[in-house]
Amino acid sequence: MGRRRRRVDRGAAVGALPEAIAALSRTLPAGPSPEIFRRAKFDRPEAAPALWQLLFRVLSPLSADGASASPAQGEPPSTEAQVRAVKSELRSQGYPRQALAQLPEDGSQGSRELLLALAWLLARGPLLERLLAQTRVRLGDEIPLCECEALARPGPPVPRVEADGPVDIRHLQWLMGKLRFQWRKLITSQQEQCALLGKIHSYTRGCHSDRSLGHLSVAETELLRDAEGGQQDTVLGTCPPEASQPTFVPRIPERGAGEWELVARELQALQEELRGAAEPRRAAWEARVGGWGPEWSAVQRASREAVGLELAALQRAWERGGAAAQPHGPCRLVKSDAGASGGPGLRAAQVIEVLRSREACLEAVLCQLQRQCRQELARLAGALPGLIWILPPGR
Amino acid sequence: MLPADCSRRLVAELRDALDACAERQRQLERSLRVSRRLLRTWEPAETPAPQPTPAPETSGEAPSPESTPSSQDLKELELLTQALEKAVRVRKGISKTGERHKALSLKSGSAATSATTASAPSRPSGQASCRVSETKPPRGIQQTVVPARGLPESRLLSVGDRTHMGRGSRATKPGPGPRDQQIPPSAALQAPEAFTLKEKGILLRLPMAYRKAASRNSRLWAQLSSAQTSDSMDAAATAKTQFLQKMQMTSGGPGSGLSAAAVEAEVGLLRTACLLLRRRMEEVLSADPADCMQEYRCLLTLEGLQAITEQCLHRLQELRAAVVGRQLGPWPVGRRPGASLPCGGGTDPLWSPQLLLYSSTQELQTLEALRLRLAMLDQQIHLEKVLMAELLPLVGTQGPHWLALCRAVHSLLCEGGERFLTVLRDEPAD
Numbered sequence: 001m002g003r004r005r006r007r008v009d010r011g012a013a014v015g016a017l018p019e020a021i022a023a024l025s026r027t028l029p030a031g032p033s034p035e036i037f038r039r040a041k042f043d044r045p046e047a048a049p050a051l052w053q054l055l056f057r058v059l060s061p062l063s064a065d066g067a068s069a070s071p072a073q074g075e076p077p078s079t080e081a082q083v084r085a086v087k088s089e090l091r092s093q094g095y096p097r098q099a100l101a102q103l104p105e106d107g108s109q110g111s112r113e114l115l116l117a118l119a120w121l122l123a124r125g126p127l128l129e130r131l132l133a134q135t136r137v138r139l140g141d142e143i144p145l146c147e148c149e150a151l152a153r154p155g156p157p158v159p160r161v162e163a164d165g166p167v168d169i170r171h172l173q174w175l176m177g178k179l180r181f182q183w184r185k186l187i188t189s190q191q192e193q194c195a196l197l198g199k200i201h202s203y204t205r206g207c208h209s210d211r212s213l214g215h216l217s218v219a220e221t222e223l224l225r226d227a228e229g230g231q232q233d234t235v236l237g238t239c240p241p242e243a244s245q246p247t248f249v250p251r252i253p254e255r256g257a258g259e260w261e262l263v264a265r266e267l268q269a270l271q272e273e274l275r276g277a278a279e280p281r282r283a284a285w286e287a288r289v290g291g292w293g294p295e296w297s298a299v300q301r302a303s304r305e306a307v308g309l310e311l312a313a314l315q316r317a318w319e320r321g322g323a324a325a326q327p328h329g330p331c332r333l334v335k336s337d338a339g340a341s342g343g344p345g346l347r348a349a350q351v352i353e354v355l356r357s358r359e360a361c362l363e364a365v366l367c368q369l370q371r372q373c374r375q376e377l378a379r380l381a382g383a384l385p386g387l388i389w390i391l392p393p394g395r
Numbered sequence: 396m397l398p399a400d401c402s403r404r405l406v407a408e409l410r411d412a413l414d415a416c417a418e419r420q421r422q423l424e425r426s427l428r429v430s431r432r433l434l435r436t437w438e439p440a441e442t443p444a445p446q447p448t449p450a451p452e453t454s455g456e457a458p459s460p461e462s463t464p465s466s467q468d469l470k471e472l473e474l475l476t477q478a479l480e481k482a483v484r485v486r487k488g489i490s491k492t493g494e495r496h497k498a499l500s501l502k503s504g505s506a507a508t509s510a511t512t513a514s515a516p517s518r519p520s521g522q523a524s525c526r527v528s529e530t531k532p533p534r535g536i537q538q539t540v541v542p543a544r545g546l547p548e549s550r551l552l553s554v555g556d557r558t559h560m561g562r563g564s565r566a567t568k569p570g571p572g573p574r575d576q577q578i579p580p581s582a583a584l585q586a587p588e589a590f591t592l593k594e595k596g597i598l599l600r601l602p603m604a605y606r607k608a609a610s611r612n613s614r615l616w617a618q619l620s621s622a623q624t625s626d627s628m629d630a631a632a633t634a635k636t637q638f639l640q641k642m643q644m645t646s647g648g649p650g651s652g653l654s655a656a657a658v659e660a661e662v663g664l665l666r667t668a669c670l671l672l673r674r675r676m677e678e679v680l681s682a683d684p685a686d687c688m689q690e691y692r693c694l695l696t697l698e699g700l701q702a703i704t705e706q707c708l709h710r711l712q713e714l715r716a717a718v719v720g721r722q723l724g725p726w727p728v729g730r731r732p733g734a735s736l737p738c739g740g741g742t743d744p745l746w747s748p749q750l751l752l753y754s755s756t757q758e759l760q761t762l763e764a765l766r767l768r769l770a771m772l773d774q775q776i777h778l779e780k781v782l783m784a785e786l787l788p789l790v791g792t793q794g795p796h797w798l799a800l801c802r803a804v805h806s807l808l809c810e811g812g813e814r815f816l817t818v819l820r821d822e823p824a825d
Contacts, residue, residue, distance in 0.1 A: 119638065143751060143763070165399055166402045167402040169807075194756060194763050198755070200596075205597065206597050224599050227602065259662055264715075267704055267711065271708065303688065331749045332751065334750050358769060365671065366775055368674050374805075377804065388820075389817075390817040390818070393814075
């Protein structure tokens with residue numbers, strides 16, 4: 001089937017188009033019929049509402065049960081709200097065409113523009129796969145290696161009563177302490193869960209029909225446990241929800257633009273310092289080395305290469321941090337002894353290494369921030385004479 | 396007291412962080428409940444009956460229900476099974492508190508004499524804490540009696556037999572470990588016994604309908620991922636890029652194809668870059684070059700760092716131009732402004748579910764602990780930046796209780812809230 005399709009595609013793509021559109025309309029949530037697509041091509045107004053709805057469903061991040069992410073309201077939002085949301089979302093993703101922003105908010109026009117927008121989304125990234133990944137049932141014990149999916153999803157709704165008036169800084173200290181304690185609790189709970197998972201995987205070794213998996217997952221074991229009680233239908237319904245835990249979603253910073261200035265200032269200061277450090281050294285070096293022989297140049301070249309490699313490694317630390325090698329989306333955990341040799345799948349040892357290097361990078365960033373604070377505070381405190389500042393014992 | 400708007404923002408940030416933590420904890424607790432339930436005895440006592448024709452690899456040793464194993468075989472198998480159970484329990488029990496041991500040592504004295512003699516063969520060889528293993532097995536025997544509702548008599552009988560079986564079995568003691576549960580419990584004990592995953596997990600079989608659906612599912616995913624690497628995909632990829640470029644050109648303004656999200660993320664990246672570059676610079680400047688070579692390397696490193704910094708500045712200007720040039724849309728509500736280390740995302744990431752193979756529980760624990768640590772560091776860095784932005788200006792303007800504020804801010808910003816410095820007044824001696 002696949003082979004035939006490829007040959008068709010290479011030749012006249014037109015033949016495969018109806019089939020593709022039919023498949024698309026089946027796959028997309030709230031998928032419009034192929035007729036809608038055809039009408040949209042001719043910019044017929046009656047196709048517009050369906051496409052607005054489609055884009056809204058596709059762009060709004062899905063919550064765990066696949067419902068649209070406006071949990072506060074019981075019914076789906078109004079057409080105007082949908083139109084506004086779609087416009088804003090497309091704009092923030094960088095949709096280039098202005099025509100979309102100018103479409104009326106009652107959702108009555110612009111089906112061709114919407115078709116273009118859909119095509120743009122499909123062309124930009126793995127939209128269908130991502131939708132699939134969001135809505136599929138998780139059969140295995142999954143662990144997300146990349147938090148990008150979690151970032152795209154909004155955190156739990158925050159209809160929070162605003163904090164009352166000014167607080168003492170001790171309240172902040174207390175909150176920080178509470179946070180530290182929570183993390184520690186999290187870690188111990190997580191360790192326990194890992195131990196239990198390891199046991200379940202061991203005890204069910206050899207049970208799975210799929211040899212590459214070898215053992216059952218928690219979901220599958222639960223399926224069997226509850227199957228006897230005639231609860232098969234409900235088991236899939238209670239399948240473990242989104243295993244990928246969302247990272248926290250802080251409030252929209254009220255001074256978003258400020259970061260640009262801050263970074264610019266910091267980079268410029270750094271540049272100045274580097275120039276101040278490098279130039280005299282270069283001058284001194286040239287003065288010393290001026291008359292040295294040709295064998296020195298080979299050594300120089302070797303040094304240059306070595307330093308180049310080091311700096312490249314440093315650059316990689318912040319640019320896309322080696323995450324290109326990692327798969328997105330969650331991975332299914334499989335306990336296996338045959339880890340060393342080939343076969344599909346990632347090895348935990350490798351993933352651990354990657355995570356460790358990322359950890360080192362983040363630790364360096366945090367350390368550096370703390371050092372900056374220390375310097376700044378020292379400067380401010382130094383303005384007040386007559387005090388002795390005794391720092392806490394070092395780590 | 397902090398000013399009202401500052402308080403509001405900081406408290407909100409910290410509460411968000413706590414909420415995120417609490418959400419993770421909730422999900423973990425849910426998973427823990429599920430897992431614990433599976434590892435307990437499965438109620439009601441009906442067991443998921445193993446398929447009438449069990450798969451060859453596990454039934455190799457288990458006799459079919461029809462054939463009757465000799466009583467000798469039966470007893471030996473039972474003995475082995477119970478010995479394994481105890482071994483596992485002993486291993487678990489070693490990590491329990493000391494009070495348990497004391498209570499049990501009192502009990503063991505009054506326990507049935509058969510129990511104490513039978514405890515001897517089950518002491519696993521090689522265990523360091525012999526005292527523990529003496530006290531644990533009596534409890535273990537009590538535990539084995541309880542679940543075997545259907546056959547209490549046969550178990551007790553076997554306990555008595557074990558006294559003279561015990562010595563014989565010591566020589567053939569198998570190494571304790573979950574692997575050995577591959578030896579299936581005797582077929583004759585299949586009668587109404589409560590089901591535990593530990594003992595009978597390997598007998599489980601997935602229903603046929605599920606197996607068919609799962610294999611079809613994995614076949615389709617394999618098809619999808621193989622289709623992604625075929626030649627037609629390259630043609631599709633070029634078609635896509637051409638389409639995107641055309642879209643870009645027909646749009647109103649020049650546009651760089653960047654979104655507000657991307658710009659924000661890159662600015663964050665550049666900030667991280669600045670921090671790491673500065674750190675490397677400080678390392679180089681504080682190092683003492685021992686010889687010419689090292690001096691030269693220091694020089695090259697500094698110049699290299701300078702070049703990279705200039706690149707970063709240049710990129711920052713480009714981003715600025717992009718932002719100013721085309722009014723990028725407002726940030727959509729509810730999104731996180733930018734991770735400290737966002738991932739590529741764009742270029743063909745793998746979306747099909749992948750396998751992650753781990754070899755031991757320790758490895759899995761290390762992996763998960765690292766993931767949590769990364770999330771925690773991420774959160775800490777974000778909080779650090781927010782606190783810096785809000786609190787440092789307050790320290791700059793001296794007000795009442797400035798010293799206390801300074802001390803608290805130092806602790807929060809420089810020590811993660813864990814340590815405090817001391818301030819002494821430098822009183823001149825009179």
